[in-house]
Amino acid sequence: MDTKERFAITTGGDYHGKNILAPMVRVGTLPMRLLAAQYGAHITYGEELIDRRVMTCRRVENNALGTTDFIDKDQKLMFRTCEEERTRIVFQMGTADAVNALKAAEIVCRDVQVIDINMGCPKHFSTSGDMGAKLLHKPDTVWDILTTLRRNLPCPVSCKIRLLDTPEKTLALAQMIERADVIAMAVHGRYIPQRPRDPAHWDRISEVVAGMSIPVIANGDVFEHGDFERLRNDTGAVAAMTARGAQWNASIFRHEGLLPLWQVKQDYVRHCIVTDNAVANSKYVIKEMIMKHDTHSLEGVEGKAINKCKDLHSLAQLYDLDDFYCDVIKHRTRKRAADESPNAA
Ligand code: FNR
Known part of the structure; x- marks a missing residue:
């Protein structure tokens, strides 16, 4: 072909x-x-x-x-x-x-x-x-x-x-x-x-x-x-x-129309968690999203909170995704263990 x-x-x-x-x-x-x-x-x-x-x-x-x-x-x-x-x-x-x-x-x-x-x-x-x-x-x-x-x-x-x-x-x-x-x-x-x-x-x-x-x-x-x-x-x-x-x-x-930005940020953070994206890169992309809508937003509550996030878990908490984060990590840990000792499962 x-x-x-x-x-x-x-x-x-x-x-x-x-x-x-x-x-x-x-x-x-x-x-x-x-x-x-x-x-x-x-x-x-x-x-x-x-x-x-x-x-x-x-x-x-x-x-x-x-x-x-x-x-x-x-x-x-x-x-x-x-x-x-x-x-x-x-x-x-x-x-x-x-x-x-x-x-x-x-x-x-x-x-x-x-x-x-x-x-x-x-x-x-x-x-x-x-x-x-x-x-x-x-x-x-x-x-x-x-x-x-x-x-x-x-x-x-x-x-x-x-x-x-x-x-x-x-x-x-x-x-x-x-x-x-x-x-x-x-x-x-x-x-x-x-x-x-x-x-x-x-x-x-x-x-x-x-x-x-x-x-x-x-x-x-x-x-x-x-x-x-x-x-x-x-x-x-x-x-x-x-x-x-x-x-x-x-x-x-979406041909159905734009989603509220909060939902888009949540969906984005979900993908960051699942793909274990670098936190610095994840924060950069979210900041770009919020800066378009309000150039002063990085000085606001959300902007300051993003700046303080040191890892994906804190980013997950900021976007109400704590349970999602914990489930993904649990699943990943189990998978790693199973891959390391396939006969134990
Ligand atoms: C770009 N652009 C770009 N182009 C490219 O060929 N390779 C790249 O890596 C990048 N990087 C990049 C980063 C960012 C943050 C922006 C905004 C743009 C240019 C981009 O692909 C596009 O050609 C222009 O932005 C014009 O398209 P829009 O923004 O008018 O839809």
């Missing part, structure tokens, strides 16, 4: 009509991806991880959690995934070099659906290493990375770009990417110097879509559920992707 076929089967068809969780550094760890999917996201991107770090990882089956973990050379957990998300997880990588990209991708490719290359990040930490948006001006490197991955990986490859300063330049790059045989391309409808508060250019995305035959995923300013369809219709893109809309309230993926 070729890679496109495999992806088509596991995503239940293709990218058509899909609502997608965008890659987000620190936000897009496993509990957020599971939360977005719980609410209806069809495809969920992980946060961008840098090839040099991924290259050093070893794969570990974590039986107690039911996850697959990738641990780096400093023994830090770099990436955690699980069977439940296997059919929809896109692993995004930051890279500037085909050899490193391949070494890194080979480590995770059997546990994810697609390897995606970030070609849009304008932040210094990316561009200083010639990664992210720097790649938009290096077509030879882009070609080298994408064709190397396509030739050697058992899974499909995609990429995510921003707009170049003229429609002709954007289209020329996009068509070159298409020739490299990627399965899809996401277009974030902003120019490199533009900040998130600047409106996204849906009209510019439609110009790219018109010149492409592979699936294009449109990205930018999806802030309510109806925007997914509006963005697809306005641009002609087959799929629509949201970052901040989901960061602030992941229930944006």
Whole structure:
């Protein structure tokens, strides 16, 4: 079975009509991806991880959690995934070099659906290493990375770009990417110097879509559920992707409408507990949710209480999930004991 076929089967068809969780550094760890999917996201991107770090990882089956973990050379957990998300997880990588990209991708490719290359990040930490948006001006490197991955990986490859300063330049790059045989391309409808508060250019995305035959995923300013369809219709893109809309309230993926933020935070903390997410990362994501609605909220009662949480148990207590937490830990402890001495059960 070729890679496109495999992806088509596991995503239940293709990218058509899909609502997608965008890659987000620190936000897009496993509990957020599971939360977005719980609410209806069809495809969920992980946060961008840098090839040099991924290259050093070893794969570990974590039986107690039911996850697959990738641990780096400093023994830090770099990436955690699980069977439940296997059919929809896109692993995004930051890279500037085909050899490193391949070494890194080979480590995770059997546990994810697609390897995606970030070609849009304008932040210094990316561009200083010639990664992210720097790649938009290096077509030879882009070609080298994408064709190397396509030739050697058992899974499909995609990429995510921003707009170049003229429609002709954007289209020329996009068509070159298409020739490299990627399965899809996401277009974030902003120019490199533009900040998130600047409106996204849906009209510019439609110009790219018109010149492409592979699936294009449109990205930018999806802030309510109806925007997914509006963005697809306005641009002609087959799929629509949201970052901040989901960061602030992941229930944006529900066609029945948004849930109260308290319930979303509770659901998020449940996923953090079940996946044993790092408390610092869990607190960061919850703070991002509450800051959108009230920039002073971190100085309020909830914000101060989050800051004081030292572990997932205290976070669970803050969100009325003490019983849930204790049940999960009890179950996990029993499982560990059974795994360690299988004959005792
Ligand atoms: C991002 N973005 C981003 N893009 C990417 O390709 N890789 C990444 O790791 C990140 N990280 C990231 C973190 C956070 C907190 C935000 C808000 C954004 C950009 C993101 O995927 C998206 O392209 C833009 O945010 C535009 O989409 P929205 O926010 O208008 O829906």
